Amino acid sequence: MASDPETGIERLRAGEPVAANWITMMHPAVAEITADIGYRLAFVDTEHTTASLNDVETMVRALETGGDTDAVVRVPSDDPTYLKRVLDVGVDGVMVPMIETAAQAEGVVDATRYPPVGSRGTGAARAQSYGADMAEYVDSADERLLRIVQIETPRAVDNVTDIATVEGIDALFVGPVDLSTGLGDLGNTESDAFVDAVETVLDAAEAAGKPVGTLATSEADIEYYQELGFDWQIVGVDVLLLRERTNDVRTTYADLVSE
Numbered sequence: 001m002a003s004d005p006e007t008g009i010e011r012l013r014a015g016e017p018v019a020a021n022w023i024t025m026m027h028p029a030v031a032e033i034t035a036d037i038g039y040r041l042a043f044v045d046t047e048h049t050t051a052s053l054n055d056v057e058t059m060v061r062a063l064e065t066g067g068d069t070d071a072v073v074r075v076p077s078d079d080p081t082y083l084k085r086v087l088d089v090g091v092d093g094v095m096v097p098m099i100e101t102a103a104q105a106e107g108v109v110d111a112t113r114y115p116p117v118g119s120r121g122t123g124a125a126r127a128q129s130y131g132a133d134m135a136e137y138v139d140s141a142d143e144r145l146l147r148i149v150q151i152e153t154p155r156a157v158d159n160v161t162d163i164a165t166v167e168g169i170d171a172l173f174v175g176p177v178d179l180s181t182g183l184g185d186l187g188n189t190e191s192d193a194f195v196d197a198v199e200t201v202l203d204a205a206e207a208a209g210k211p212v213g214t215l216a217t218s219e220a221d222i223e224y225y226q227e228l229g230f231d232w233q234i235v236g237v238d239v240l241l242l243r244e245r246t247n248d249v250r251t252t253y254a255d256l257v258s259e
Helices: 008-013 028-037 053-064 080-089 102-111 126-131 134-144 154-158 160-164 176-182 192-208 219-228 238-258
Strands: 019-023 041-045 070-074 093-096 146-151 171-174 212-216 232-237
Touching: 008 041, 008 146, 019 028, 019 238, 028 041, 028 053, 041 053, 053 070, 053 080, 070 146, 080 093, 080 102, 080 126, 102 146, 102 160, 126 134, 146 154, 146 160, 154 160, 154 176, 154 192, 160 171, 160 192, 171 192, 176 192, 176 212, 192 212, 192 219, 212 219, 219 232, 232 238
Parallel strands: 019 041, 019 232, 041 070, 070 093, 093 146, 146 171, 171 212, 212 232
Antiparallel strands: none
């Protein structure tokens, strides 16, 4: 965990605004820059990337060099075995996609807690200092670990009141692309159906005392989602920012020399 007494995870849990970065390019330089810029949270995506567990470990190590950036891994699914292996890397939190029922959310909590309250297997890995801090880690892991579930389908919205009240789930995340697609209008986050779904999620989460985040890929998105009432945001995706900024400067040069 980061040494700062007010970490990104602590801010998120307290319902304070916090900006996070989204990492899809598994190169340590991306993680180091993220930490150097001052992000308190970084999400390492393993759902829509080719990232291996070795990549995850490399990125977590690189984020730790900054000292104040908590590493959260977006796993591909709620598979307990993969969750166990990611946790053993020493991550600060996990975000699990496509959660549609309270039972699934309860399964996430169970898979990420040690017995007797959960079913996480106990092993000596990086998270436990390769066995040296086993007892201390097992005692503190549950309290330290951030658990986020993604609400990104109409079925999940229908069940969000029950999902939000699951003990052990710290926050919800609305996946705007998947949710808008599920509502029949890919990418339209201003439709009445999307806004109504978001309001349903926000109301359920507020009643349960859980903060809700989403992903913004532009300055306009950031302002729009803030107005909708999201508590925290992942602002920008590394690969999109690289593409857009590279295209901007290339276009500037091309326009200049063509005059």
